[in-house]
Amino acid sequence: MKNEYIPYPVEITDVKRESFDVQTFKIKFKEPRMQNSFKYKQGQFAELSVLGAGEAPISITSSPSRKGFLEFTIRDTGGVVTRAVSNLKKGDIFHIRGPYGNSFPYEEVKGKNLYFITGGIGLAPLRSLINLVMDNRDDFGHVKILYGAKTPDELCFKEELELWKKIPDTEVWLTVDKPCNGWGCTVGVVTELWKETHINPANAVAFVCGPPIMIKFAMDKLLESGFKEDDLYTTLERYMKCGLGKCGHCNIGEKFICVDGPVFPYKELKKYPHYENVF
Ligand SMILES: Cc1cc2nc3c(=O)[nH]c(=O)nc-3n(C[C@H](O)[C@H](O)[C@H](O)COP(=O)(O)OP(=O)(O)OC[C@H]3O[C@@H](n4cnc5c(N)ncnc54)[C@H](O)[C@@H]3O)c2cc1C
């Protein structure tokens, strides 16, 4: 019988530094058969482990449309697991089990205009969906990515931000709290971008991912701009252990974020008691 708690070894094939404390790890499974059997969807996560350190839930940031590898973007918080992974190099091994959780809607939003509102490392889970959309660009309307970080250095996926800008009918708007010399974009929190670009709710869906305070203010702005609650999606993070809906560590109300989330329609979140505190 398959033991769901047993993780599989993966080898790091590339490491990319995104900022002073964030790196993206490209990996392949040590067992080649796992490469095909590990099927995941945009927005899902894996339990990632380093032997002797522990396990942590980490979003799969690569797109399911790009085969033969997986990518994880990890912030070294000084926590046990993220610190241990951050010290690994190309050729080193860590372990993963999964994929877990639900996913961002994809088929359901075909034909719509898409807004991605994100901050800091919050772009990591959204990047999986963004690149899936980019790989099937004709299936969607206009795409706008609004992305904020504390400083220009802390913007992740800088090369991809440049690539996305060049894709027809796609806009990327950037803002930082503290600019450096030569910063040519907006200064301020991500909602400052509302002053720069027109936000049109017609036939549109918005995905919001980032620090809790950013999610709250971005949701308020989207609703003010005329978006319906049905058309807003976000992700929640909670301390997790099993990732399988068994240990009860990650509940909000009667839901477990590891199986019922991490992606939630805003409308559903509003049904939970004390929903204002979930961000
Ligand atoms: C669905 C989901 C997806 C996620 N995706 C990502 C992702 O893509 N990338 C990513 O980087 N993270 C992601 N996270 C967050 C990540 O799982 C957590 O940050 C996790 O706790 C990291 O594990 P850790 O062992 O490194 O840190 P932990 O040891 O759990 O520590 C977490 C935080 O607490 C602090 N801390 C720990 N011990 C102490 C102490 N004694 N006193 C004070 N502070 C302390 C640490 O400094 C750290 O900031 C995700 C979480 C979820 C739920």
Ligand code: FES
């Ligand atoms: S992490 Fe165990 S129930 Fe969600």
